[in-house]
Amino acid sequence: MQITVDSQSPVPLYWQIAEQIRAAIQAGEYLAGDVLPSVRKLSESLRVSTSSVVKAYELLKSSGWVAARKGKGLYVLGVPDTSGGASAPDIDPHLRAAVALGIQCGLDVERLCNRLRELYRERLQLLAGKPQSPGI
Numbered sequence: 001m002q003i004t005v006d007s008q009s010p011v012p013l014y015w016q017i018a019e020q021i022r023a024a025i026q027a028g029e030y031l032a033g034d035v036l037p038s039v040r041k042l043s044e045s046l047r048v049s050t051s052s053v054v055k056a057y058e059l060l061k062s063s064g065w066v067a068a069r070k071g072k073g074l075y076v077l078g079v080p081d082t083s084g085g086a087s088a089p090d091i092d093p094h095l096r097a098a099v100a101l102g103i104q105c106g107l108d109v110e111r112l113c114n115r116l117r118e119l120y121r122e123r124l125q126l127l128a129g130k131p132q133s134p135g136i
Helices: 013-026 039-046 050-062 088-104 109-127
Strands: 066-069 073-076
Touching: 013 039, 013 050, 039 050, 050 066, 050 073, 088 109
Parallel strands: none
Antiparallel strands: 066 073
């Protein structure tokens, strides 16, 4: 799996890393039981600080995607079971990050909510196998 980061993006580096790993787990590129690269190895390959990788891994752990085994590294747990719906503690860090980024980009709450609705609909279409409309 190839992870790339864009230091010019308004999206924090740790978020870019976590999202790419999460997507790789969902796509089956990482399977339950697979070991993720060490913090040092990944930070060196991406040329980012170890704190960015640590923060990405913490986000993945708190969301139920991976777990740490003392002295063994970080293991993939697989796709978290959300059949009961994501609980507030699972989604709140993501929403807080989105709100912070929206504020950083100068979006007011209405524009941020509208954009969230657009992205939500877009994701539902992707999950349903429908192509995206141009311009979204």
